[in-house]
Amino acid sequence: MLLVAVAALLLVVWAFPVIWALLTSFKTERDVLAYPPTVIFEPTLANYRDVLFGSASILPNLLSSTIVAGASTSLTLLFAVPAAYALARLDLPAKRASGFYVLATQMLPPVGLIIPYYLVLQKVGALDTYTGLIVIYLTFSLPFAIWLMVSYFEDIPREMEEAALLDRAGRLRALWYVILPQVRGGIAVTTIFVFLNAWNEFLFAVVIGGNRVRPVTVAMFNFISVEQTLWAKLAAGAMLAMAPVILLGLIAQRHIVKGLTVGAVKGAAR
Amino acid sequence: MSATGDAASDAGRVSMRGIVKRHGALTVLHGIDLDIEPGEFFALLGPSGSGKTTTLRILAGLESLSGGRVLLDGRDVTDREPGERDVAMVFQSYALYPHMTVFDNIAFPLRMVATPATGIDRAVREAAALVHIDHLLSRRPGQLSGGQQQRTALARAIVRKPRLFLLDEPLSNLDAKLRLETRVELRKLQRALGVTTVYVTHDQEEAMTIADRVAVFMEGRIAQIGRPQDIFAKPSSAVVAAFLGSPPMNLLPAEVRAGTLRVAGVDLRVDRALGADGNVTLGVRPAALRIAPAGMPARVYLIEDLGDTTIVDLDVAGHIVKLRTEARPNVREGDNVHVAFASHACHLFERDSGARRGD
Numbered sequence: 001m002l003l004v005a006v007a008a009l010l011l012v013v014w015a016f017p018v019i020w021a022l023l024t025s026f027k028t029e030r031d032v033l034a035y036p037p038t039v040i041f042e043p044t045l046a047n048y049r050d051v052l053f054g055s056a057s058i059l060p061n062l063l064s065s066t067i068v069a070g071a072s073t074s075l076t077l078l079f080a081v082p083a084a085y086a087l088a089r090l091d092l093p094a095k096r097a098s099g100f101y102v103l104a105t106q107m108l109p110p111v112g113l114i115i116p117y118y119l120v121l122q123k124v125g126a127l128d129t130y131t132g133l134i135v136i137y138l139t140f141s142l143p144f145a146i147w148l149m150v151s152y153f154e155d156i157p158r159e160m161e162e163a164a165l166l167d168r169a170g171r172l173r174a175l176w177y178v179i180l181p182q183v184r185g186g187i188a189v190t191t192i193f194v195f196l197n198a199w200n201e202f203l204f205a206v207v208i209g210g211n212r213v214r215p216v217t218v219a220m221f222n223f224i225s226v227e228q229t230l231w232a233k234l235a236a237g238a239m240l241a242m243a244p245v246i247l248l249g250l251i252a253q254r255h256i257v258k259g260l261t262v263g264a265v266k267g268a269a270r
Numbered sequence: 271m272s273a274t275g276d277a278a279s280d281a282g283r284v285s286m287r288g289i290v291k292r293h294g295a296l297t298v299l300h301g302i303d304l305d306i307e308p309g310e311f312f313a314l315l316g317p318s319g320s321g322k323t324t325t326l327r328i329l330a331g332l333e334s335l336s337g338g339r340v341l342l343d344g345r346d347v348t349d350r351e352p353g354e355r356d357v358a359m360v361f362q363s364y365a366l367y368p369h370m371t372v373f374d375n376i377a378f379p380l381r382m383v384a385t386p387a388t389g390i391d392r393a394v395r396e397a398a399a400l401v402h403i404d405h406l407l408s409r410r411p412g413q414l415s416g417g418q419q420q421r422t423a424l425a426r427a428i429v430r431k432p433r434l435f436l437l438d439e440p441l442s443n444l445d446a447k448l449r450l451e452t453r454v455e456l457r458k459l460q461r462a463l464g465v466t467t468v469y470v471t472h473d474q475e476e477a478m479t480i481a482d483r484v485a486v487f488m489e490g491r492i493a494q495i496g497r498p499q500d501i502f503a504k505p506s507s508a509v510v511a512a513f514l515g516s517p518p519m520n521l522l523p524a525e526v527r528a529g530t531l532r533v534a535g536v537d538l539r540v541d542r543a544l545g546a547d548g549n550v551t552l553g554v555r556p557a558a559l560r561i562a563p564a565g566m567p568a569r570v571y572l573i574e575d576l577g578d579t580t581i582v583d584l585d586v587a588g589h590i591v592k593l594r595t596e597a598r599p600n601v602r603e604g605d606n607v608h609v610a611f612a613s614h615a616c617h618l619f620e621r622d623s624g625a626r627r628g629d
Binding site: 157159160162163164165166167168169170173177178181182 | 330331332351352353354357358359361363365367368369378379382383426430
């Protein structure tokens with residue numbers, strides 16, 4: 001009973017901003033500024049119409065975000081899964097050191113890297129390009145994804161592969177048929193995290209992208225200007241930007257709950 | 271050896287020559303030499319850490335070796351990958367693929383070599399029927415009991431008709447009753463299939479009952495190879511003697527002096543050749559000991575009643591000696607008694623080297 005109460009309280013705390021933004025997105029700009037704030041008002045879809053089809057439509061930006069987040073997520077998985085497997089299983093020289101290096105890259109505050117990255121991309125002419133932004137995102141997401149996936153691979157007993165090797169599968173088919181299906185949960189969790197990070201990223205997107213490449217986070221920033229802040233449109237944009245991520249989350253939810261508890265109980269049934 | 275008459279069992283001869291395995295500075299195997307005949311059920315027996323599982327894994331190709339050669343049917347397979355050796359293994363943990371059904375688990379080794387689907391279906395059903403799990407084919411390993419998982423692992427090994435079965439403590443995760451039943455079945459199955467089988471176990475009783483021959487491993491060396499009854503009757507050293515039997519052989523320090531055996535302060539007249547004078551270790555099986563009017567003085571320390579048999583723990587000059595008898599002896603804890611044994615039932619080992627004295 002107490003547990004339910006605590007859970008309800010936490011839910012309220014977490015859900016409040018989202019619900020408030022949702023309400024705001026259906027208000028007129030005038031209702032937004034009403035004081036005291038109104039909860040009962042005449043809802044309007046005007047904000048969504050403007051944000052989707054108006055002069056400041058964020059549809060191209062949603063597409064931009066999808067390309068950047070989609071590409072960096074796919075590339076991250078493509079490289080991180082084999083790399084994590086190698087780190088978890090093979091006897092590589094300097095395995096420990098490289099594992100630490102992977103972790104160490106996560107310790108740098110991203111702000112410190114903006115100027116060097118900007119200069120590098122400028123030199124190679126990749127500023128404000130998809131390639132440039134995706135490559136930058138990879139430098140953050142790859143170490144993270146590798147590090148996360150290693151723990152999933154390490155959780156699988158070596159005897160699985162040994163059995164597959166004796167069953168004449170060979171190393172690659174053992175990985176494909178026996179190991180990868182067992183780390184599906186880990187792959188789902190990694191996908192969500194990497195996609196979320198790329199989708200919600202603002203700092204690098206605004207500095208390195210900006211004109212040709214303008215993800216939705218950057219576009220939404222345009223609703224805030226010196227003269228006024230268009231709160232209702234901002235809220236509508238935020239709701240639209242959340243939708244794909246929530247959808248992805250729902251699809252992968254089953255795996256996430258399992259995945260987040262990895263290692264919590266050693267040898268628990270997968 | 272019993273299955274060598276089977277026509278299908280000409281393949282599966284194993285030879286290991288001077289196998290050495292080191293982990294850094296630690297030597298795990300000090301030169302293992304083994305010959306296993308086609309169709310033989312061969313047990314690798316030893317305490318944990320004795321090198322028996324490492325030897326099995328080297329045979330499977332899962333472990334690299336630091337020296338020596340492995341031959342299968344006369345062919346040197348030392349540098350061959352596990353998949354190229356045509357051996358099947360049942361792991362202690364079974365290593366079933368949890369995301370596949372029982373059918374897919376058993377079919378996996380066949381699919382890996384592109385067997386036609388109809389052939390796979392028939393082979394899987396045959397193998398499953400042999401181990402009585404043909405009604406479970408659509409289940410997943412997580413939905414099976416331990417015994418059923420074990421059978422699935424067996425079926426996955428059988429289905430390929432390999433030249434060699436490797437079993438790594440396959441019964442150790444089963445409960446005691448199931449273990450006894452499965453042991454018998456495993457033996458029957460191996461006879462029926464006639465496939466050479468190498469079986470790792472730390473359970474001496476299991477090795478004794480199931481195997482045609484046994485290699486006893488001690489600290490990375492083979493201490494003795496032979497038929498179970500021969501090893502039991504004539505252990506080659508004191509350590510082997512102390513490892514076999516339940517309870518194992520009693521070992522007592524003794525001296526040979528001018529044709530008599532001096533144990534626990536008394537001279538025993540033993541009706542057999544004792545060898546040269548010197549310090550020895552006397553070995554007597556618990557069942558060969560009896561409480562007698564004369565013999566070694568002892569005090570009854572504890573009486574363990576096992577129902578059909580009784581084990582009497584005796585304190586003989588500071589050493590605990592176990593006596594096993596089927597009739598409940600008329601003694602009580604704390605009694606002072608004498609124990610004796612028949613001359614032919616005594617084993618003598620050198621005190622220093624532990625080696626058996628000739629007899």
